[in-house]
Ligand SMILES: [Zn+2]
């Protein structure tokens with residue numbers, strides 16, 4: 001227990017999933033959660049906004065917990081330790097991400113694919129997340145973070161970055177290869193930096209002049225509309241936009257033997273595929289499901305080594321619903337990050 005930890009906190013809850021324009025979230029007063037055995041209580045200083053939070057709020061994903069608090073890209077200090085936690089101390093700087101539990105015993109876990117565990121649980125969907133002043137996380141699923149990078153810059157790495165990195169692995173980009181990124185938001189702009197640092201040629205295919213400008217500023221070789229052809233065939237592509245209509249578009253842009261990875265947890269229906277033009281010549285279409293903790297640790301190390309920097313738009317925590325509305329409307333480029341004012345966090 002920490003001296004001075006408050007009993008109550010402000011938190012957003014999804015009261016009735018529905019279109020974000022109808023304000024499905026409520027900002028309420030609720031008890032600060034107590035960390036269970038093996039868990040850390042983390043004070044939320046920054047929480048980045050993910051498209052998945054939008055899917056949870058709008059009901060694109062089924063309700064797993066009534067009145068859940070969204071948010072799974074949290075940076076902050078450990079505020080208290082549950083029983084039997086070792087290796088962490090109050091004040092340690094940690095990150096809370098999407099994956100928060102796997103059974104460790106199923107066939108998938110045992111072969112190293114814990115992202116496919118049928119008993120997996122997720123922060124901000126199965127358990128309350130970071131659109132609040134405090135959040136709990138099993139210590140085994142927390143990430144240690146360096147002290148010298150600002151909260152707001154680190155937060156988007158924790159899902160946008162990690163899932164994007166797994167998508168890059170799933171896209172099997174060859175060394176020095178040509179990578180197409182369909183949609184250029186929070187995840188893509190982080191993945192682009194890793195791919196460029198590793199010697200890839202990156203082509204951004206995205207709506208919105210701001211996103212195209214950001215891509216070019218980061219070093220992309222070209223930036224065009226999502227339905228345009230890239231200037232050269234692609235060895236690999238990642239679809240970040242949750243738009244099934246783009247699947248055949250991206251498959252056609254692949255070179256022979258190319259791979260398309262679909263990064264999102266939710267995708268609108270894909271139209272029928274044309275075998276000759278979209279799959280033949282051993283083109284591959286792959287999905288991406290969550291991530292392993294190894295993916296997370298590997299990405300964070302790479303991101304820090306290559307100085308991957310998130311382009312961020314800061315909102316006070318009290319404006320989380322507006323941030324989600326702006327995300328849906330495509331108002332900003334890069335990543336939105338919610339911050340609790342240190343002075344008002346009681
Ligand atoms: Zn498992």
Ligand SMILES: [Zn+2]
Nearest residue numbers: 050052159160
């Ligand atoms: Zn996410």
